[in-house]
Amino acid sequence: MDKLNFREKLSTFTEHWKPKVIAEMNDYQFKLVKIRGDFVWHEHKDTDEAFIVIEGQMKIDFEDGSVELSEGEMFVVPKGVRHRPSSELESHVMLVEPRGVVNTGDSMSELTAPNDEWV
Numbered sequence: 001m002d003k004l005n006f007r008e009k010l011s012t013f014t015e016h017w018k019p020k021v022i023a024e025m026n027d028y029q030f031k032l033v034k035i036r037g038d039f040v041w042h043e044h045k046d047t048d049e050a051f052i053v054i055e056g057q058m059k060i061d062f063e064d065g066s067v068e069l070s071e072g073e074m075f076v077v078p079k080g081v082r083h084r085p086s087s088e089l090e091s092h093v094m095l096v097e098p099r100g101v102v103n104t105g106d107s108m109s110e111l112t113a114p115n116d117e118w119v
Helices: 006-010
Strands: 020-025 028-038 049-055 057-062 065-070 074-077 083-098
Touching: 006 020, 006 028, 006 083, 049 057, 049 065, 065 074
Parallel strands: none
Antiparallel strands: 020 028, 028 083, 049 074, 049 083, 057 065, 057 083
16 A cells, blocks of 8 residues: 555656556556647547546547646546547646546557556
8 A cells, every 4th residue: 555656657658648557446547648749539438538637738629629628627528428638748647437448449549558557
């Protein structure tokens, strides 16, 4: 039962759009990810997805608008809602989602990351 430090965990990797698991609670995983540029349009048919901005800023585009998030803010994308995260500059984000969720949802691409990669 050790405490976790987000900055320490984030310092262990450099790649973008490759979420790393740092903890689990029941069937949910807490993942850290570094983002920059545009991600792929996708949706998660069976689960909501929480984005918590630790450092920087990000935007989540939807088919009918967008939401901008800054440090200390969060947003939950409801299941089945098509979306595309992006960040002009590198930002650090925590994702909270059930174990086994594919980061690109229904849109397999070169940005599809392996599941259950821990740091």
